[in-house]
Amino acid sequence: MNxxxxxxxxxxxxxxxxxxxxxxxxxxxxxxxxxxxIIFRYVPMVWILGxxxxxxxxxxPWELDWAKNGGFEWFVKAFKDxxxxxxxxxxxxxxxxxxxxxxxxxxxxxxxxxxxxxxRFKKITQTVLYMPHFLSWIIISGLAxxxxxxxxxxxxxxxxxMTGNPDASIPFMSNTNWWVGTYVVLxxxxxxxxxxxxxxxxxTGISPELYEAAAVDGAGRFKRIWHVTLPGLRPTIxxxxxxxxxxxxxxEFDRPLALSNKLVTDVSQVISIYVxxxxxxxxxxxxxxxxxxxxxxxxxxxxxxxxAMAKRMGERGIM
Amino acid sequence: xxxxxxxxxxxxxxxxxxxxxxxxxxxxxxxxxxxRHITVEIYNRNNDGGTDPTxxxxxxxxxxxxxEKYNVEVxxxxxxxxxxxxxxxxxxxxxxxxxxxxTYSYPTIQSYADMGxxxxxxxxxGKALEEYKDVLPNLWNLLGDTNIFWDQDPxxxxxxxxxxxxxxxxxxxxxxxxxxxxxxxxxxxxxxxEFYNCLVAFRxxxxxxxxxxxxxxxxxxxxxxxxxxxxxLFMAYVPEDAKDEDLYINGFDDRHLLYPNYKEGVRxxxxxxxxxxxxxxxAEYASDSTHEDDxxxxxxxxxxxxxxxxxxxxxxxxxxxxxxxNVGEDACYVAVDTFVNEAGLHRKFLAxxxxxxxxxxxxxxxxxxxxxxxxxxxxxETIAFLQLGKEGETYNVIEGGxxxxxxxxxxxxxxxxxxxxxxTVNGLYLGDATAVTTAMGYEKVSPELIVTANAAAKAxxxxxxxYHCGAIEAEQExxxxxxxxxxxxxxxAVTASVDDFDAVYDQxxxxxxxxxxxxxxxxxxxxxxxxxxxxxx
Numbered sequence: 001m002n003x004x005x006x007x008x009x010x011x012x013x014x015x016x017x018x019x020x021x022x023x024x025x026x027x028x029x030x031x032x033x034x035x036x037x038i039i040f041r042y043v044p045m046v047w048i049l050g051x052x053x054x055x056x057x058x059x060x061p062w063e064l065d066w067a068k069n070g071g072f073e074w075f076v077k078a079f080k081d082x083x084x085x086x087x088x089x090x091x092x093x094x095x096x097x098x099x100x101x102x103x104x105x106x107x108x109x110x111x112x113x114x115x116x117x118x119x120r121f122k123k124i125t126q127t128v129l130y131m132p133h134f135l136s137w138i139i140i141s142g143l144a145x146x147x148x149x150x151x152x153x154x155x156x157x158x159x160x161x162m163t164g165n166p167d168a169s170i171p172f173m174s175n176t177n178w179w180v181g182t183y184v185v186l187x188x189x190x191x192x193x194x195x196x197x198x199x200x201x202x203x204t205g206i207s208p209e210l211y212e213a214a215a216v217d218g219a220g221r222f223k224r225i226w227h228v229t230l231p232g233l234r235p236t237i238x239x240x241x242x243x244x245x246x247x248x249x250x251x252e253f254d255r256p257l258a259l260s261n262k263l264v265t266d267v268s269q270v271i272s273i274y275v276x277x278x279x280x281x282x283x284x285x286x287x288x289x290x291x292x293x294x295x296x297x298x299x300x301x302x303x304x305x306x307x308a309m310a311k312r313m314g315e316r317g318i319m
Numbered sequence: 320x321x322x323x324x325x326x327x328x329x330x331x332x333x334x335x336x337x338x339x340x341x342x343x344x345x346x347x348x349x350x351x352x353x354x355r356h357i358t359v360e361i362y363n364r365n366n367d368g369g370t371d372p373t374x375x376x377x378x379x380x381x382x383x384x385x386x387e388k389y390n391v392e393v394x395x396x397x398x399x400x401x402x403x404x405x406x407x408x409x410x411x412x413x414x415x416x417x418x419x420x421x422t423y424s425y426p427t428i429q430s431y432a433d434m435g436x437x438x439x440x441x442x443x444x445g446k447a448l449e450e451y452k453d454v455l456p457n458l459w460n461l462l463g464d465t466n467i468f469w470d471q472d473p474x475x476x477x478x479x480x481x482x483x484x485x486x487x488x489x490x491x492x493x494x495x496x497x498x499x500x501x502x503x504x505x506x507x508x509x510x511x512x513e514f515y516n517c518l519v520a521f522r523x524x525x526x527x528x529x530x531x532x533x534x535x536x537x538x539x540x541x542x543x544x545x546x547x548x549x550x551x552l553f554m555a556y557v558p559e560d561a562k563d564e565d566l567y568i569n570g571f572d573d574r575h576l577l578y579p580n581y582k583e584g585v586r587x588x589x590x591x592x593x594x595x596x597x598x599x600x601x602a603e604y605a606s607d608s609t610h611e612d613d614x615x616x617x618x619x620x621x622x623x624x625x626x627x628x629x630x631x632x633x634x635x636x637x638x639x640x641x642x643x644x645n646v647g648e649d650a651c652y653v654a655v656d657t658f659v660n661e662a663g664l665h666r667k668f669l670a671x672x673x674x675x676x677x678x679x680x681x682x683x684x685x686x687x688x689x690x691x692x693x694x695x696x697x698x699x700e701t702i703a704f705l706q707l708g709k710e711g712e713t714y715n716v717i718e719g720g721x722x723x724x725x726x727x728x729x730x731x732x733x734x735x736x737x738x739x740x741x742x743t744v745n746g747l748y749l750g751d752a753t754a755v756t757t758a759m760g761y762e763k764v765s766p767e768l769i770v771t772a773n774a775a776a777k778a779x780x781x782x783x784x785x786y787h788c789g790a791i792e793a794e795q796e797x798x799x800x801x802x803x804x805x806x807x808x809x810x811x812a813v814t815a816s817v818d819d820f821d822a823v824y825d826q827x828x829x830x831x832x833x834x835x836x837x838x839x840x841x842x843x844x845x846x847x848x849x850x851x852x853x854x855x856x
Binding site: 265277281 | 408412430
């Protein structure tokens, strides 16, 4: 601290200088990531304006004329378009199913892994469980087709042999209801193992003393899971749940695209595919920007609401 | 400093004036005084053992020729063949599309033209394209006014693209396993009923024909692209007296979905499907799957419809060559002309002689050099070299034409007859030598099969008149998504039970029409009335 009286008026600036001398290099380090975010995340946000302007990607969005209906032409258009409504419905349906079936899966798996006492076996199991995460959906869809095709898929060939009826087959990929099931189950298969990592990490943070104390009090294995492990995982679970709810309208692109076929488009067309088909393929950039903006706004609303709810229930939340 | 800035600005202005006042006067003895540079799109097919499409003996020929003849440097830029529309969209949106672009999708060009992203060919250097006719003799000879002005707007005169020509408009054929018919003592089918009997015989004699693999028998195969892969069957149900005007009004869909009585053709396929004559899983495999081809190569497929020379394409890797390797020398697909309409004709609806569309994006600063490129690439001498290659290396001269030789070296052609380079013409274009060369052009396949297939694909062909009504707005709006509705409708209808067929088809058609199909029909009808005075009944 500079205490020289004659320089008192500039005390503040010299403070700043001293601070910068000390921490300047850290700020210098920050410049690059900041530049990245400004250039690639914030500057493109100008194009959000495109959602309210006429459809043209060659002109500066500031210079474009406003769209009709007070700028809301594209929003009105999207909501009048039955294919968009369908895509919206499918997105919500598939994401909810994913959440209900897929969200608990890694928790259960982590609990199971945690109970394994044979270290080596645990390690191998974990590795095997992580593997599907590294396969792309294109590869998985190819595998799925070879296994599940109605007529010459392996599963159906076995099914035919078992039932002795050459016409018997389960329409995994061609019936809309079955397809939704296939979609969700494949999603769990691919990501559940990977999802356990974060829970397993949280589990290491639980003090072994708690388990010992519970054991001394006569708690069995299930009681210990219920009263020690799960409460220990609660903050992690809540955080991930909030983040998942923020993605409720977001949709994966490659997964529905790769798994879909012409018989199940009624349930497989999600918003991301709608955006791809109308934006990139049909050059309706304003319309699809509007759809993207709508998706983000709804996502933020869900995120904030879930966060508030978590806080009200006494959790820490993420914001 | 200020002076320097002024100078730079003035120079920049001068430069931009120069580039925008492209005119034939810039040429001295038909040549640019200063070397110009243009970039040209070339499809990349990523074929096994193929050469770099942007740098090989054929591109060297073009580069040397353009430099010598016009003092223009040519640089090739590759675009994925199978993702061309998406790639082209991305390039155009990013402003780095090549100077000379080619695509099969006119709607892509139109929508970028609407945003000011495409050069109006009737305004190059402030002149109509017609005024450049003198410096573009080969282009005009090859395409004529018909193709050059095909896309010209009847009101504004705007011209965004030139239509390449289709040298051979053979389209689709029906193929059947001749060796199976021989084995079963059956004749080549000449009617739908006979064809159906063949399929039933294949199904019922699977043990005889395939032995242990009997369960893999597919009497008739199709893909999810029902409209293309069964066109000949469906077209036999279109009334012979359907007028060109009405077919134009209902002609948006290139698979002819909206043609009258189409549904009855689909109904036949639905019946076959339910009788176990059609590949059960066709709808579940996507466009890039090779599963169906693999079944054909393995010898499990009895009959199918596809591009007119489909089983013969690809030399050693063709379906025919694989089939003979896997099954035996006598295994063979032959083209049969089977489906007859009410008037007793083997009616096929062939495309008019237009093909790919060539255009210049707004970022093109050398429109004149680009036009000259089109002229160079349309020169019969250039075309002959690109399509044939080098004598002794890729072809031999035979009586009446040329015989292609299989090659794997530098002269390998990445696309059949190098159609990717001859962007103004698709198909062999060798004058009188064309017919013989076509027949001899397939390695491992006997010329008779090709001649039969080519003739069958064009027998009783009908080309519906094209009415030039300018851009149809509803097609811009809905054009790219309607094929999805079409495929969904046809896949569901074919796989429905016979009892549900009507309900499924009608529901799908309703979806198609309410999602833009009807608007297109109405606008086409209105434009036809406006420009040609035709009133739809």
